[in-house]
Amino acid sequence: MYCENCGEKLKEGAEVCLKCGHQAKKETKTNTKFNEQNIPSEYKPISMWGYFGYEILFMIPIIGFILLLVFALGGTSNKNLKNFARSYFCLFIIIAVIFVIIALMGAATASSLYY
Numbered sequence: 001m002y003c004e005n006c007g008e009k010l011k012e013g014a015e016v017c018l019k020c021g022h023q024a025k026k027e028t029k030t031n032t033k034f035n036e037q038n039i040p041s042e043y044k045p046i047s048m049w050g051y052f053g054y055e056i057l058f059m060i061p062i063i064g065f066i067l068l069l070v071f072a073l074g075g076t077s078n079k080n081l082k083n084f085a086r087s088y089f090c091l092f093i094i095i096a097v098i099f100v101i102i103a104l105m106g107a108a109t110a111s112s113l114y115y
């Protein structure tokens with residue numbers, strides 16, 4: 001490994017050149033800096049308003065639930081959206097279970113009042 005700036009031979013794993021102080025590039029580490037343009041559509045981040053829009057969409061009765069199921073089951077190639085739909089689906093189920101429990105408890109207390 002040689003310094004890109006002055007050509008001095010560098011020690012293996014050295015981060016800076018001892019002769020000129022030039023920052024040495026790590027060979028093992030590829031350039032991980034990437035911008036939003038070259039992210040494949042699968043990993044494209046969803047903007048804050050994007051999430052907001054999907055939340056509103058998922059709140060629509062029936063249609064929203066169908067969309068939620070489609071996205072959660074892989075109807076979209078975007079992993080962020082898929083995971084978001086899945087987390088929303090879990091939340092949906094928890095809320096549904098809580099509602100069922102409350103309804104059952106309400107029904108139980110209501111029926112016990114008649115006897």
Ligand SMILES: [Zn+2]
Pocket residue numbers: 003004005006007008017018019020021022
């Ligand atoms: Zn150098």
